[in-house]
Amino acid sequence: MPLPLILAGPILRRVDAEVCSVWIALKRAATVEMRVWAGTQLSSGAGTVVSGDAALGSGQAQTRRFGANLHIAVVSIDLKTAPPVALAPGALHSYDVLIDGAASLRSEGLLRDETENLRIDGVDPKAPMHLALGYDTDRLPSFVTPAATIPALRMAHASCRRTNFHGYDAMGWLDDFIKANKTTPAERPQQLFLTGDQIYADDLGTALLPMLTRLGADLLGGEERFPVGEAVAEEFPLTVDKFPPQRRGKIIHEQARLSTTETRNHLLGFGEFAAMYCVAWSSRAWRALGDEASMFVDLGAANADIAPFLSQPESEFGNSFAAWKADAKHGVVALKDETARVELYRDVVPKAARALANCSTYMIWDDHEVTDDWNLTGRWLSRVYSKRPGKAIVRNGAMAYGLFQGWGNDPKLFAADGNNKDFLDEAVALYAGNGPFPAAASARMEEILGFPGTAAAKRAKWHYRIDGPRHRTIVLDTRSLRDTGSAVSTRSPKLLGDSLDTQIPNGPLSDGRELLVVISAPPVLGPNLFDKVMQPLAAAVKDTSNAISNLLKDGPYVAKQELRRALKYTDGAEAFDFESWASNEEHQEQLFKKLASYSSVVLLSGDVHFGCTLTLDYWKGSSATPARIVQLTSSGARNGWEMYLESQFRKSTAFQDLLGGVLVERVAWNGAAKVNVPAGLHIGPGRRARMKRSPALLPVIGWPAGTTVTGTPDWRWRLKLVRDTRTGGVNGAPPDPPPLASDIIPSASFAGYLGLAKRHALTTMTQPRLLRSLMFLSNVGLVSFRDAGGSITLTHRLLSATAMDAQSYGVNTLHEASLAPATDNPPILPTM
Amino acid sequence: MANEPNIFEKIVAWFKEASDWVQHNLGDPEIASALRQDLGLKEGAELSPAEKVKFANLKDGLDPNKIAFDATIAELAEAIQGFIQLGETLRDPVSGDVAWDIAYLLGNVALADTLRLRFPAIYALGKLTLIVSEDPAALEQFDPALLMKILRGEAPQDASAKLFERVSNGLSLIPTILDLLLQKFEKEGFVDYFYGWDPLPASPTPRADLASARALTMLVGPGQGFPRAAVTMVGVPQTDGGPGMILSLGGDFKQKFTSPADGLEADFQVGAAGALTLYIPFGDAAGDLRADGSPDVFFKLGVSKVGKDHKPAFTIGEAKESRLEFGKIGGGVEFAKDRAAVLLNIEDAALVVTPGKADSFLKKILSDDIRVGFNLRMKLDSASGLTFEGGTGLAVTVPIEKTIAGALTVHHITMGLGPSSRPQQDLALEASGAFGLKLGPFQASVDRLGFTLDMAFREGNLGFMDATLGFKPPNGIGLLLDASVIKGGGYLYIDPAKGEYAGVLELKIDLPAVKIGIKAIGVLTTRMPDGSDGWALLLLIYGQFPPIQLSWGFTLTGLGGMIGLQHGINVDALIAGMSTGVLDDILFPANPVADAPRIINRLRTVFPVTPRALVLGPMLEIGWGTPQIISIRMGVLLQLDNALGQGDQPISFSRVVILGQVLAQLPPGVKADLTVLKLLVDFVGAIEVNPFRISFVARLRDSYAGKKPLKVDFGGMLVVQAVFGDRPSFVIAAGGFHPDFRDIPPGLPSPIDRLFAAFPISVLQVRIEAYFAVTPASIQAGAKVSLKAGFDWISLEATLGFDAICYLVPSFRFDVKIYGSAALKFKGHNIAGVAFEFRLEGPGQWRARGFGKFSILFWDVEVPFDESWGESVQVEQQSTNAQALVAAELGRAGNWTAQMPIGVDPLVNIARIDAGDLLLAHPLGTLTFTQNAVPFDLDLQKIGANRIEGATRFSITEGYIGTPAAAQPATTLQQHFAIGEYRNLSDSDKLSNPSFQALTAGARFGSTAYRAGPAAVDQDFEYETLYLEPEAESDFPFARIRNRERLVATLGLDKVGKAARQGAAAKSALRGDARLKPAASTPISVGDARLATARTDTLQASGIVLDRVAAHAPALAKDAVLRSGTNTSVQIVEQFELA
Incomplete structure (x- = not known):
């Protein structure tokens, strides 16, 4: 199959005081050059512009080969070597990419809208139409550098792009927003943070997989082999026939021993992962989706060798392949809806690609880049990393992350001698030649990727920092440096493990910087209900329901049976992803303490499939001035909750209050709590145990009368969920309800109640109902700041669909939070 | 079945079994077999030697990949801790609720993962127990029992609003469950409901909003094209004349018409709320049944037209010419009981200007169509008037890309019309552009430079309206110079809001004869x-x-x-x-x-x-x-x-x-x-x-000698500082201070890097650190050698060092500590180690102390010692007469100053008079005396190294001008004194306390009391009630966000006066009590917090009273406690901290 010269990209990557860089994937080896100009520019040829302006600077790089037809480069302009390059802060700049000095974005057709009659060379007729990267014909893609002041800083963030979810991809709205503000540097996002789950390796449309398997093979240009068992012979070429869609579950669960829920279409080979990234970011990589024959593959005699390792869905239909295909719920017809959803995803890719080309983009992995639950618990680690298929999936997924996402975050790190440079060299070696792949032993790559048992000094580093003129951003790696406890542990991991200090140095900031921004894929702060109650409860209920029958059953204790059950059934934590920050309270407090050494911190996160804003005020000792931590969550760009559940939250304000939780406050001591409960009064055992722990973290409510505290707690905090306080029904704000003629007069209340009952009925019948705190629909977040009389106020706008299934966005959620220290009193135990 | 154990006995039995198992660790072959399965090792399959090792390790209790040996141990330790706690609980008869406690502790024990493998049931139950009993903000307070009682017909004890809220919350689950069930059966929309209320932040009807928060409206009906019934229910609590319930019935009808051929869509809805409303009392005391039948009728109609095949719905003008396009156009009417509205909605509209037939100027500057897209939503409402909703606003960017006179490139021009961002202005028109300027080799680019016109539609500077023209500065200007011989660049950035402008420029002149680099920052x-x-x-x-x-x-x-x-x-x-x-x-x-x-x-x-x-x-x-x-x-x-x-x-x-x-x-x-x-x-x-200060800091950094593998890194800091004035000090520190030394003068860098050299010898990392410091009272020195050898997880670490400090005054005394340690570590945890410390103080009273320690895994053996001998050496001292010193200070004119009256009219202006040596004072002003020789209000023990002859304590209590009869109380003034010059301090106090403490140095005389000026201006009070966040409620989850109202109220002074006269406070008998009135109006002053002594166990006052000097001087306070002989049970706190 033909391929276009530029497979994917350009994606604008790191832009700071030292480098200005772009990521690009080509089908052949080339020298790639990036040139940057001040202001907006129209291209007039390879590396020249209509205005005749000289480029501010340029940089070159040679692509590296990761497959016969997969050559990737991160090109950086070194802003520090002579002659110095001046990128004015907060100003608009344009760039062009030159390939071997001759081809450019213009000559490759990337600066105009593609039409049926004028397709880009090598692009499949089934691919969606590419859109002009500069928004007008021949205009170069542009970007705005980080602003010189905090009030002028503009950021965007998004996470979780699932191919087979319903509705529009919010990345398209980000593109709409940039387009609407393309000449307004003051509005355009200067940094885009993709906070994880850019691809769903485990959960993708069935029709997409055959396309990816074939595209992957074309990219590698040779046979890739995938192990399905521990024996060397148990290895097969990665083709649609050998590894068909809908039949991969058995490999995933029984051979690779992953705990992923969605397994039928899990990506396996590096080629597939690479192909998935290409189609997520580029219209030009698309081809025809899988047809019926490639979605329902009859194994037949030719595949008898691999058949024992594959799922046999037909076994549920009387071992009849035809009956499976004809089944209304699992057959051909049933996949139509899903395929339509994949097609909608595909059709927004040109916009997503353009947004990535027009804003400096930073990325970090979460679990779905590799597989759901990746590195979840000690048990998961000991299980998966001891299996060849498990190791192969993790290696391929993590390697693809490194090449497609990680590299551009910190190009200098990958250029300098060290583990990150070794990562690129090893990846080149693994896919050198014409197959079969991998072409070399992968032991060193596994060390670089930090497989269990690797010394820290041999691992590549995936967390990074970006310094802006007045802010510093720290992007956390919450996946590969976890402390998961013992090999049999199912406890919630410490997400940063021992690396907390290296990932986040102690504050405050120096050099006149005023704001710390921290990216953590899982939200550090979440609505209390989810983190502390719903997830653990669901996990515990699952475990209990598995085990309760045994508890009530009479009969002798048989160790073997009990144990089998244990291993089989105590999987609640895996089923419910019990890996949030809140689920390891001690580690979360360590993080709070670290963050509180900065006066104000903004956290950006994804992961949870809803958007919200929370504030945490943290008082240390008797200090009256708390640190302020503001959590902004935007998730997912194309993922969310099922409508039937989400609508219940909109229909009941009681649920909405429950979501936010009561005002959550904690007082804490480093040693045992200095709380004195009067003798003879009872407190719950859980509470008593909390008092004895170190640190002792206690609620302020629910203490018996007469309870006192000795001295000042070592620290205290208060968590608040931010509400949208807009009124008036304009620009996405919730509409005002009709006013009442009069309030309730207690002595003659009937008229008042009559009025409110009518108003309630009228509102229910005529007005849409919106949530003021949480957004469950697909969304992308915009973060802006403004000077509010000496202090800074942050605005978090979540763009979501104007109506169900609409393709235009509205600012249906707008949250504001001050970055100034709260003037509230710190939490205290109420004296009763 | 008398012998059949009950569930609790069973748990205890399992528990016992579990403890046995913990003791035997992982020796059970069944466990091994199951774990083998979990590891994917096939039953009966031949194992590779590597796997066998793994397996053996596993059986011995180690993890297969040695991942977290220590974590496994920690888990076991935790489980054992649970056992111990359980034992304690069983022994404690007063704690009560033992069953719950045991359940909790069992849960904790069960949560050890090692136990999970063996007892899944206990593990799962344990987890559930912990969640239910541990999270205080949630489930502990969930009370479903109440609803059950009511459903069973048991009358509630009180019919308060809170009770109604709880019951309503419970009942609201019914439509939720119904809705979810029907959705499961694909009957979406059959039941719709809304429970509660989302009040406006500034609602004028807070009580009704509060009641609305427990209102439930259910809409029942098959959906489109069929009528739906609306049932609203609200409980009426006793406080509002209840208990009872409002039941209100209404309904609506919705229909949608589409005509795909014409692209027409119409929505129609008609309905009524409150067609019948009943108040149903609960019981006789709750009033009579009441009914109302006055429905609020509403009607809504919306019609819209959408274009087909991506073409606009309407076009004004020709398709290929300049034209106005409407992608979708819609309109509607709404009627309700007391309002009517008309809506207009235009989406995907665009003004397209095609240069084809335009005049020659446009043709010249435009190469392509200009398309101005906009959305418009307009509403004319009888209640709120005409409102616009600006979707994307009205903005046009005209790409120009033309160069004028070969120098100025206009990239594009933007015209925008939108709401103004300035206060009190309605509309803003912005005209701006992006430009590039090129003059020969010089090139500059400017974003968004232009003008804004802010307009208000009211009488103003233009008569009928108010308009303000403003300059729209660019955010930044980029500069580039690219001549063959001069190259460079820079930029200016501009922040008009903060009034900050900065620029930077770097040029390189590259001529054969001259190569100059010029850099500038402004x-x-x-x-x-x-x-x-x-x-x-x-x-x-x-x-x-x-x-x-x-x-x-x-x-x-x-x-x-x-x-x-x-x-x-x-x-x-x-x-x-x-x-x-x-x-x-x-x-x-x-x-x-x-x-x-x-x-x-x-x-x-x-x-x-x-x-x-x-x-x-x-x-x-x-x-x-x-x-x-x-x-x-x-x-x-x-x-x-x-x-x-x-x-x-x-x-x-x-x-x-x-x-x-x-x-x-x-x-x-x-x-x-x-x-x-x-x-x-x-x-x-x-x-x-x-203050006069001389300082010098040098820092050696990023320095090294040699090359790998033998490369020695160097570094360290030298600090010299002399400060004169209030808190004089002199310090030389090379590499920092003794670790216990706290009296580090301000202004020094912190930390001061140790002088160090670090180098490797094969796998051994060696680091040598040293410091030397001289302060006014001490000489300090120390050094440390650290060795570290590491292999993957195992490391060997050793340290040897000393810290020494010599005190020069009042007598020579030294304190030397020598310490060392060596440890073998596995993943950072000690496996085995030895450590020692030897500390010697002397001469005179000698003290030697220290310890030796040996540890392996969890066992420590420590041998401490602490011996003292000898006697404190009395230093030959001379004596000083303190009284004479004070008298001399009082006589010194330079110690006296006069202040003009502050904050009050001086009544007269005094001409400048040359008074010679005399001090002139204003009659209403104050007179101040301060000196630095002797602190007042302090029991002096010495002055410098000298003994004191005669009086040892001095105070200034009053002063007079003229006769003693006119004496006035004096206000004492403080200055910093070196406390060690006047009191004998212990060595630890010298180390840990500041050398300088604020003590009385003199006093001020004269009155600063003055009368207020003219009568005050009357001003009404305005106050605002605003609850931004839900109150913490103890009865979660039934808590409702209440009082979200925002109310600005005005309280007239007459009302305030009246209220004050009528109020309980005014009528209180205490009001007449002279005891409550202050004896004299005293000015408020703020000082350091007063110290007090407290019992360490209760934080209550200890009974040791500090005098007024000691109450502000930590060293003296500590001294007072020491002298009382109860120092172990008493600590010093700030007075407000007393329990």
């Missing part, structure tokens, strides 16, 4: 830090050129300078910044353009805006050797205060600062990895006038 501030108008400018310019030979092999390679108008030098910030390399950014920065944001931020901190100050000074760069081996960069900066502008203070010299960097590198001019010697020293020296 920061202009047009607003002072306090927000007032003013300006300040900071400019740094550097020129670097080929070496110019000076004498003795020195060459001049660069010249520069700095001028700061209205800027000062913050020496502390400069010294503190040394550790982050601030000098790199001040002295000939390498990349000023790329690093501009950081450099500018640093310059703002180090050279803060200081009104009327002037900073200036030259900088030079000197090299030595050919090729250059040593390079020196230096600057001398001088700060003059009050040098600029008008002011009443005379010009004064403030400080002089010398900063520099010395870099020696061998061989010169090679890459970093080829260098064998690099020494880099930063230094800052400063002489400051007020």
Whole structure:
């Protein structure tokens, strides 16, 4: 199959005081050059512009080969070597990419809208139409550098792009927003943070997989082999026939021993992962989706060798392949809806690609880049990393992350001698030649990727920092440096493990910087209900329901049976992803303490499939001035909750209050709590145990009368969920309800109640109902700041669909939070 | 079945079994077999030798991949801790609720993962128990029992609003469950409901909103095209005349018509709320049944037209000409009981200008169609008037890309119309553009430069309207110079809101004869830090050129300078910044353009805006050797205060600062990895006038000698500081201070890096650290050698060192500590180790103490010792008469000053009189006496090294002018005294307390009391009630967000007066009680918190009373506690901390 010269990209990557860089994937080896100009520019040829302006600077790089037809480069302009390059802060700049000095974005057709009659060379007729990267014909893609002041800083963030979810991809709205503000540097996002789950390796449309398997093979240009068992012979070429869609579950669960829920279409080979990234970011990589024959593959005699390792869905239909295909719920017809959803995803890719080309983009992995639950618990680690298929999936997924996402975050790190440079060299070696792949032993790559048992000094580093003129951003790696406890542990991991200090140095900031921004894929702060109650409860209920029958059953204790059950059934934590920050309270407090050494911190996160804003005020000792931590969550760009559940939250304000939780406050001591409960009064055992722990973290409510505290707690905090306080029904704000003629007069209340009952009925019948705190629909977040009389106020706008299934966005959620220290009193135990 | 154990007995039995199992660890072959399965090792399959090792390790209790040996141990320890706690609980008869406690502890024990493998049931139950009993904010307070009681017909005890809320919350689950069930059966929309209320932030009807929060409306019906019934239910609590319930019935009908052929859509809805409303009382006392039948009828109709096949619905004009397009156009009407509205909605509309037939000017500047897209939503409402909703606003960007006169390129022009961002203005029109300017080799680009016109539709400067024209400055201007011989770039950035402008420029002149690099950084501030108008400018310019030979092999390679108008030098910030390399950014920065944001931020901190100050000074760069081996960069900066502008203070010299960097590198001019010697020293020296301070800090950093594998890193800091004035001190510290020394004078960098050398010997990492310091009372020195050898997880660490401190006054005394340790570690955890410490104090009273320690895994053996002998040596002392000293100080004219009356009309102005040596005082003013010789209100034990003769305590209590009869109480004044000069302090106090403490130094006489001026102005009170967040409620989850109202109320002074006279406080019998009134009006002053002594166990007052001096001096307070002999149970706290 033909391929276009530029497979994917350009994606604008790191832009700071030292480098200005772009990521690009080509089908052949080339020298790639990036040139940057001040202001907006129209291209007039390879590396020249209509205005005749000289480029501010340029940089070159040679692509590296990761497959016969997969050559990737991160090109950086070194802003520090002579002659110095001046990128004015907060100003608009344009760039062009030159390939071997001759081809450019213009000559490759990337600066105009593609039409049926004028397709880009090598692009499949089934691919969606590419859109002009500069928004007008021949205009170069542009970007705005980080602003010189905090009030002028503009950021965007998004996470979780699932191919087979319903509705529009919010990345398209980000593109709409940039387009609407393309000449307004003051509005355009200067940094885009993709906070994880850019691809769903485990959960993708069935029709997409055959396309990816074939595209992957074309990219590698040779046979890739995938192990399905521990024996060397148990290895097969990665083709649609050998590894068909809908039949991969058995490999995933029984051979690779992953705990992923969605397994039928899990990506396996590096080629597939690479192909998935290409189609997520580029219209030009698309081809025809899988047809019926490639979605329902009859194994037949030719595949008898691999058949024992594959799922046999037909076994549920009387071992009849035809009956499976004809089944209304699992057959051909049933996949139509899903395929339509994949097609909608595909059709927004040109916009997503353009947004990535027009804003400096930073990325970090979460679990779905590799597989759901990746590195979840000690048990998961000991299980998966001891299996060849498990190791192969993790290696391929993590390697693809490194090449497609990680590299551009910190190009200098990958250029300098060290583990990150070794990562690129090893990846080149693994896919050198014409197959079969991998072409070399992968032991060193596994060390670089930090497989269990690797010394820290041999691992590549995936967390990074970006310094802006007045802010510093720290992007956390919450996946590969976890402390998961013992090999049999199912406890919630410490997400940063021992690396907390290296990932986040102690504050405050120096050099006149005023704001710390921290990216953590899982939200550090979440609505209390989810983190502390719903997830653990669901996990515990699952475990209990598995085990309760045994508890009530009479009969002798048989160790073997009990144990089998244990291993089989105590999987609640895996089923419910019990890996949030809140689920390891001690580690979360360590993080709070670290963050509180900065006066104000903004956290950006994804992961949870809803958007919200929370504030945490943290008082240390008797200090009256708390640190302020503001959590902004935007998730997912194309993922969310099922409508039937989400609508219940909109229909009941009681649920909405429950979501936010009561005002959550904690007082804490480093040693045992200095709380004195009067003798003879009872407190719950859980509470008593909390008092004895170190640190002792206690609620302020629910203490018996007469309870006192000795001295000042070592620290205290208060968590608040931010509400949208807009009124008036304009620009996405919730509409005002009709006013009442009069309030309730207690002595003659009937008229008042009559009025409110009518108003309630009228509102229910005529007005849409919106949530003021949480957004469950697909969304992308915009973060802006403004000077509010000496202090800074942050605005978090979540763009979501104007109506169900609409393709235009509205600012249906707008949250504001001050970055100034709260003037509230710190939490205290109420004296009763 | 008498012998059948019950569930609790079963749990206990399992529990016992579990404990046995923990003791036997993982020896159970069944466990091994199951784990083998979990590891994927097939039953009966032959194992590879590597797997066998894994397996053996596993069986022995180690993890297969040695992942977390320590975590497994910790888990077991935790489980054992649970056992211990359980035992304690069982022994404690007073704690009550033992069953719950046991359940909890069992849960905890069960949560050990090692137990999970063996007892899944216990594990799962344990987890559930913990969640239910541990999270205090949630489930513990969930009370479903109440609802059950009511459903069973048991009458509630009280019919309060809260009870109604709880019941309503419970009942609201019914439609939720119904809705979810029906959705499961694909009956979406059959039941719709809304429970609760989302009040407006400033609702005028808070009570009704509160009641609405427990209102439930259910809509029942098949959906589109069928009528739906609406049932609303609200409970009426006793406080509102209940208990009872409002039941209101209504309904609506919805229909949608579409005509795909015409692209027409119509929505229609008609309905009524409250067709019948009943109040149903619960019981006889709750009033009568009432009914109402006055429905609120509403009607809504919307019609819209959508274009087909991506074509607009309507087009005004020809399809290929300039035209107005409407993608979708819609309109509607709404009627309700007391309002009517008309809506207009235009989406995907565009004004398209095609240059084809336009005039020649447009043709000239336009190459393509211009398309102005907009959305418009308009509503005319009888209640709120005409409102617009601006979707994307009205903005057009016209791409031009034309160059005028070969110099000015207009990239595009933007015209925008939208709501104004200025207060009290309605509409803003913005015209701006992006430009590029090219003059020969010089090129500049400007974003968004233009004008804004803000308009208000009311009478104003234009008669019928108010308009303000404003300049729209660009955010930044990029500059580029690219002539063949001169190349460079830079930019200006502009923040008009903050009044900050900064720019940076770097040029390289490259002629065959001359190669010069010029760098410049400028920061202009047009607003002072306090927000007032003013300006300040900071400019740094550097020129670097080929070496110019000076004498003795020195060459001049660069010249520069700095001028700061209205800027000062913050020496502390400069010294503190040394550790982050601030000098790199001040002295000939390498990349000023790329690093501009950081450099500018640093310059703002180090050279803060200081009104009327002037900073200036030259900088030079000197090299030595050919090729250059040593390079020196230096600057001398001088700060003059009050040098600029008008002011009443005379010009004064403030400080002089010398900063520099010395870099020696061998061989010169090679890459970093080829260098064998690099020494880099930063230094800052400063002489400051007020307070007088001389300081010098040098820091050796990033320095090394040799190459890998034998490369020695060096570093460390030297600090010299002399401060005179209020808290005089003198310090020399090379590498820092003794670890226990706390009295570090302010203004020193923190931390002071130890002098160190670090180098590897094969796998061994060696680090040697040292320090030496001299302070007014001590000499300190110390050194430490650390060795570390590491292999993957196992490491060996050893340390040997000493810390010594000698006190020179009052008598020579030393304290030396020698310590050492060695440890074998596995993944950072101790496996085995030895440690010792030996500490000797003397001479005179000798004390030797220390310990030796040996540890392996969890076992420690420690042998401590502490021996004292000898007697304290009495130093031969001379004596001083303190009284005579005080008398001499009182007689010294320089100790007396007079102050003008403060805050009150002096009544007269006094002409300047030359009074010679006499001190003149204003009759209403005050007279002050202070001295530094002897602190008052303190029991003196010595003065310096001398004994005291005669009186040892002095106080000033009153003063008079004229006769003693006119005596007035004196207000004491404090200054800092070196407490060690007057009191005998213990060594630990010397170390841990500040050397200088505030003690009484004199007193002020005269009245500062004065009467208030003219009568006060009357002003009504205004107050606002605003609850932004839900209150913490103890009855979660039934808590409702209440009182979200926002109300501004005015309270007239007459009402306030009346209320005050009528209020309970005014009528209180206590009001007449003279005891409540202060004896005299006392001015409020704020001082350091008063100290008190407290019992360590209860924090209640200990009974040891501190005198007024000790109450402010920690050392004296501690002394008082020591003297009382109860020091172990008493601690010093600030008085407000007392329990």
